[in-house]
Amino acid sequence: MIEYIIRRLIALIPIILVLTLVVFSILHMTPGDATVIILGSEYTEELGAALRKELGLDQPMLVQYAKYVFKLLQGDFGMSYVTRAPVMDQLSVRLVNTFWIVICAMVLCVSLGIPIGILAATRPNSVFSQSMMVVSLMGVSMPIFWLGLLLILLFSVYLGWLPSSGMDQGFLSLILPAVTLGFNYMANIMRTTRSSMLEAIRQDYIRTARAKGVTEHAVIYDHALGNALMPTITIIGLNVGMLLGGVVLTETVFSIPGTGRLLVEAINQRDTPCVLGALVVMAFCVAISNLIVDLIYAYIDPRVRAQYRR
Amino acid sequence: MESSSAPKRNFTTKKEFYRQFRKQSIAYELWLRFMKNPTAVLGLVLFVIIVLGAILAQTLADYDTVVIKINIGNRLHGPSWDHWFGTDELGRDILARILHGARVSLLIGIAAVGVSLFVGGAFGAVAGYYGGRLDSLIMRAMDVFLCLPDVLLAMAIVAAFGKTMVNLVIAIGLSFAPRFARVVRSAVMGVRENEYVEAARSIGARDLWIIRHHILINCMGPIIVQVTLYVASAILCIAALSFLGLGIQAPVPEWGNMLASGRTFMRDYPYIVIAPGLAIFFSILALNLLGDGLRDTLDPRLKQ
Numbered sequence: 001m002i003e004y005i006i007r008r009l010i011a012l013i014p015i016i017l018v019l020t021l022v023v024f025s026i027l028h029m030t031p032g033d034a035t036v037i038i039l040g041s042e043y044t045e046e047l048g049a050a051l052r053k054e055l056g057l058d059q060p061m062l063v064q065y066a067k068y069v070f071k072l073l074q075g076d077f078g079m080s081y082v083t084r085a086p087v088m089d090q091l092s093v094r095l096v097n098t099f100w101i102v103i104c105a106m107v108l109c110v111s112l113g114i115p116i117g118i119l120a121a122t123r124p125n126s127v128f129s130q131s132m133m134v135v136s137l138m139g140v141s142m143p144i145f146w147l148g149l150l151l152i153l154l155f156s157v158y159l160g161w162l163p164s165s166g167m168d169q170g171f172l173s174l175i176l177p178a179v180t181l182g183f184n185y186m187a188n189i190m191r192t193t194r195s196s197m198l199e200a201i202r203q204d205y206i207r208t209a210r211a212k213g214v215t216e217h218a219v220i221y222d223h224a225l226g227n228a229l230m231p232t233i234t235i236i237g238l239n240v241g242m243l244l245g246g247v248v249l250t251e252t253v254f255s256i257p258g259t260g261r262l263l264v265e266a267i268n269q270r271d272t273p274c275v276l277g278a279l280v281v282m283a284f285c286v287a288i289s290n291l292i293v294d295l296i297y298a299y300i301d302p303r304v305r306a307q308y309r310r
Numbered sequence: 311m312e313s314s315s316a317p318k319r320n321f322t323t324k325k326e327f328y329r330q331f332r333k334q335s336i337a338y339e340l341w342l343r344f345m346k347n348p349t350a351v352l353g354l355v356l357f358v359i360i361v362l363g364a365i366l367a368q369t370l371a372d373y374d375t376v377v378i379k380i381n382i383g384n385r386l387h388g389p390s391w392d393h394w395f396g397t398d399e400l401g402r403d404i405l406a407r408i409l410h411g412a413r414v415s416l417l418i419g420i421a422a423v424g425v426s427l428f429v430g431g432a433f434g435a436v437a438g439y440y441g442g443r444l445d446s447l448i449m450r451a452m453d454v455f456l457c458l459p460d461v462l463l464a465m466a467i468v469a470a471f472g473k474t475m476v477n478l479v480i481a482i483g484l485s486f487a488p489r490f491a492r493v494v495r496s497a498v499m500g501v502r503e504n505e506y507v508e509a510a511r512s513i514g515a516r517d518l519w520i521i522r523h524h525i526l527i528n529c530m531g532p533i534i535v536q537v538t539l540y541v542a543s544a545i546l547c548i549a550a551l552s553f554l555g556l557g558i559q560a561p562v563p564e565w566g567n568m569l570a571s572g573r574t575f576m577r578d579y580p581y582i583v584i585a586p587g588l589a590i591f592f593s594i595l596a597l598n599l600l601g602d603g604l605r606d607t608l609d610p611r612l613k614q
Contacts, residue, residue: 018454023466030470141595143546145553146569146587149576157577245459249550263462264554267469279466283457290457 004298008291012284017069019283020276024065027272037270038081055079068276077277082269087277090262095281097167098258101250102243104174105182110236113186117193117232122220124198132190139187144246148180148253165255173254181250185239192235193228200228230301237293241286343607350603356596364412371406378402378561386579395585398568399575404582407563408589414564415593418479419544423537425483430490431533435521437491438498449495452488460485460543461550468556478557482547486540493536497529504528531608535601542597549590565590 034057035048052058056067071078077087120129155176156164163173200206201224209223210216248260255261259278266274344350371377384401387393395404430452437448455463460482467481501507502525510520526533551557552566560567565586572582 015454015457018451019457022454023458026466026470028470137595137598138591141542141591141598143549143587143590143594145550145566146583146590149569149573149583149587153576153580153583157580241457241459245461248461248465249553252554263465264556267465267556270469275466275469279458279462282459282462286457286459 001298005291005295008294012287012291015287016280016284020069020072020280021065023276023279024068025061027276028061028064030270030272034081034270034272038084072280077280078273080266080274081271082266082274087273090274091259091277091281094257094259094262097256098247098251098260100174101177101181101256101258102240102247104178105185105243106236106240108178109182109186109189113189114193114229114232117190118197118220118225120190120194121197121201121228129194133194136187136190139183140191142183144180144184145249145253147183148176148250151176151180152253167256177250177254177256180253181243181246184246185243188235188239189232193232196228196231197224200224203227226300230297233293233296233300237289237296240289244282244285340607344603347603347606349599350606353596353599353601353603356592357600360412360593360596361416363409364416367406367409367413370409371403373410376403376406377410377563386575386582388579389581396579396581398572398582404568404585407568408565408585411563411565411568411586411589412593414475414558414562415545415548415590418475418482418548418558419541421479422482422544422548423486423540425479426486426490426540427533427537429484430487430492431494431526433487434491434494435498435526438495439502439517439521439525441499441502445495448491452491455485455488460489461547464547464551465554465556468551473556473559475558478548478551482544482551485547486544489540490536493532494529497532498525501525501528532605535605535608538597538601538604542594542601545593545597546590 034055035051036043038051039047049058056064059067068078075088077091079085080087080090083090116132120132123129152164155162162176163169164176165173167173201220203224206219206224209219214223244260247258248263250256251258251260252264259281263275263278263282265271266278344354367373379402381397381401384393384397386399386401387397389396393403393405395408398404398407433448433452437445458466463485464478464481467484468477471477471481498521504524507520507524510524515523548557548564549566549569552564553570555567555570558564558567560571568586569583572579572586576583
């Protein structure tokens with residue numbers, strides 16, 4: 001197993017490298033001179049040329065890329081053009097906020113989505129099941145940023161229960177962003193759990209279990225659930241990417257200083273090292289979460305586990 | 311069931327023959343199957359309404375005099391008979407802006423999916439048809455892009471090339487392409503082994519011809535379904551980028567940038583963010599329902 005994890009971690013390196021190369025070359029094509037942005041009104045020909053030399057911007061792109069990667073492997077994301085501070089400092093401060101929002105959203109969605117999905121599958125034609133399907137359809141179609149605005153209107157403006165922006169009220173200020181970010185995700189988890197449960201319940205081994213006189217509770221939770229959870233785990237893992245895309249919007253709606261906000265600000269200020277840093281970190285998180293899903297798969301499913309032994 | 315109970319046919323006229331024959335056609339059967347699915351029909355109706363709104367937008371409200379012309383005297387009026395959804399912070403009719411926004415969203419959404427279908431479809435078809443090393447090379451490359459959420463990839467492209475409509479189409483199109491490559495690849499792999507492909511190859515057809523005339527035609531079902539669903543995602547993506555200020559720029563009306571500019575006034579004038587949001591919501595809902603309905607119609611085995 002450990003060998004497998006190490007192999008997968010090594011396989012991550014080319015993925016991250018290719019991805020940085022692509023993003024690096026896309027951003028390299030940005031028209032205009034970076035030194036003009038950095039120096040602003042102080043810009044003169046000589047200062048610009050000196051700075052270009054200092055930052056290595058006068059070298060060919062591939063050389064710049066190689067240097068960037070070399071630093072990246074040491075955890076150095078370069079200097080921000082705007083603040084002139086290491087990008088790493090900004091990222092590490094902001095990642096904490098993003099981390100909490102994403103974790104809260106995930107916990108909320110998994111702990112609500114799976115049980116609701118199971119209940120909806122075990123009572124397929126009930127009012128509960130039907131209404132949950134409507135909710136999940138709404139969830140899939142709901143734009144995150146609009147949901148956020150509506151929640152602010154309801155819970156902060158009219159009811160005054162929860163803060164509408166910032167992170168200064170601890171857990172309270174996490175509730176609305178987490179719900180906003182997670183609604184879509186929860187709808188997906190719910191739909192997947194329901195349909196894979198429905199599938200599992202129709203299998204022969206469930207009929208056998210029922211025929212043997214196993215209680216309905218044990219049939220559902222011991223026999224069906226273990227098999228039905230696999231697609232749900234896939235969805236939970238695959239959609240981490242979706243969550244990170246959504247976090248950009250959520251942080252904008254709730255004015256939270258997180259990685260997503262940093263990315264948008266950096267794009268608007270044309271702060272290339274910062275954009276690159278934020279994107280690389282996010283891609284890394286997605287790659288890691290995909291790896292975790294595969295590991296959970298191997299842990300739960302004996303067939304997959306057997307494959308990795310080979 | 312219908313067809314087996316009506317075997318007695320008297321083709322007295324040619325017209326009558328065609329009428330009988332039409333009932334048997336695959337398209338007609340599919341249409342009947344589609345119409346039996348109430349949510350799919352709801353999706354189709356909603357989508358037709360949105361498309362009609364987009365087509366008639368210019369007739370209903372003139373772009374230059376109503377949609378982008380600032381009229382401060384009319385600013386932030388609530389919904390009324392003259393302005394069904396009220397007016398925005400610059401005194402422009404929100405309904406008119408939503409209708410013109412539908413044009414922008416649909417055009418860019420469909421064009422972007424076209425780009426990703428072309429790029430992703432080409433890679434996916436080649437990977438699925440040839441298999442082996444080429445397949446794993448292409449798909450590994452696509453997997454790399456799947457590590458980055460599509461909104462973020464689109465953001466990076468727009469950031470580099472500027473916020474024009476064409477760049478937006480390319481950005482969204484390219485960021486969806488890896489997903490299409492996967493869809494097309496698996497569809498192609500499903501039909502690759504069929505006898506008619508072997509037959510075509512045995513009479514000396516070239517690969518490209520086989521892919522175009524036999525393979526792609528026979529995987530249209532799943533591709534059409536995915537196109538519908540991805541137009542929804544593309545519309546959502548445009549709205550998201552515009553909301554962040556990286557998409558369609560003012561004064562051009564777009565649902566996402568309407569929400570972004572209305573946000574500031576939402577505490578006192580909530581209707582300003584309700585209507586554009588509803589427009590996004592219903593478009594995505596319509597396309598999702600339509601896509602699911604098409605899937606059930608084209609592949610009844612998947613339906614539970």
